[in-house]
């Protein structure tokens with residue numbers, strides 16, 4: 404996987420700060436915004452594994468409220 408290195412905000416073009424993102428549950432991806440009552444069928448981008456919360460390298464712009472992270 405190629406690594407996201409330059410950390411430039413796609414909205415304002417300024418340098419983003421690096422850190423780590425994690426979840427206490429799951430972060431899911433779907434292609435539509437229809438209300439759902441179950442997560443079945445949606446892709447999990449970030450999950451917890453056992454008791455450990457997985458942390459992923461992330462970049463954020465606090466002015467634009469944009470976060471970019473790579474998932475695997």
Ligand SMILES: [Zn+2]
Nearest residue numbers: 412415464467
């Ligand atoms: Zn920005």
